[in-house]
Amino acid sequence: MKLQTKHLGEVDIQQEEIYQFEQGLPAFEEETAFVLLPFSNDNIFFILQSVNNPELAFVVANPFHFFNDYQVKLSDSVLEQLAIEKEEDVAIFSVLTLEEPFNKTTANLQAPIVLNASKNKGKQFVLTESDYQTKHSLFPQQAQTAENEKGGR
Amino acid sequence: MLVLTRKTNESIQIGDDIEMKIIAVDGEQVKIGIEAPKHIDIHRKEIYLDIQKENNAAVGAGSLDILEKLSQQMKKN
Numbered sequence: 128m129k130l131q132t133k134h135l136g137e138v139d140i141q142q143e144e145i146y147q148f149e150q151g152l153p154a155f156e157e158e159t160a161f162v163l164l165p166f167s168n169d170n171i172f173f174i175l176q177s178v179n180n181p182e183l184a185f186v187v188a189n190p191f192h193f194f195n196d197y198q199v200k201l202s203d204s205v206l207e208q209l210a211i212e213k214e215e216d217v218a219i220f221s222v223l224t225l226e227e228p229f230n231k232t233t234a235n236l237q238a239p240i241v242l243n244a245s246k247n248k249g250k251q252f253v254l255t256e257s258d259y260q261t262k263h264s265l266f267p268q269q270a271q272t273a274e275n276e277k278g279g280r
Numbered sequence: 281m282l283v284l285t286r287k288t289n290e291s292i293q294i295g296d297d298i299e300m301k302i303i304a305v306d307g308e309q310v311k312i313g314i315e316a317p318k319h320i321d322i323h324r325k326e327i328y329l330d331i332q333k334e335n336n337a338a339v340g341a342g343s344l345d346i347l348e349k350l351s352q353q354m355k356k357n
Contacts, residue, residue, distance in 0.1 A: 134344050150321070154332035167351050185338055186347055192354075204318040224338045229349040235338070238331045253323055253331055261334035265350070
């Protein structure tokens, strides 16, 4: 089927590529169907595009590329909600908030997107017992430098 | 809002399958135990509000130009 997207124009998707987010995402509780579209061939950046709302898309990234020691412990409730049986079916992404200049962009490590590829189910999982926050700089050192330069002006 | 008074170890039953129990009270802090079915997500309210706010910021933020630059940067690294 053809899908209108926010960032990538019209793309061709298969029904079986659609992930069901039964409860939507916080602030977008009514959006329950998404597709994960690669932004480039680098396997780092993706677009999580709503199927029913062309204007709604999240930029997401593979968090482990930026945060080597990032850990997500899935709760029993998430395992059940997403019908997760095998670890290798699970993919984790972080929602990015793009900022200008680009090196100030942040990732939400507190609420990762969890996908079960074998059941096509997804969820934004809010970590309750963790020190992770909604804004972690992708390039902590560069963001710091940019901040210093701005302060110096 | 319904307001009920409870003592330590007393519970409140919500519907058929949700139970909230007062575990301990220590000054301003109240420790609450919650039994609920697994399909019901339970959050600290302020954290849930934070996630909502960040999701709104994320979909409203930036243009694809920024993502292009990010992607270019990753190729350099």
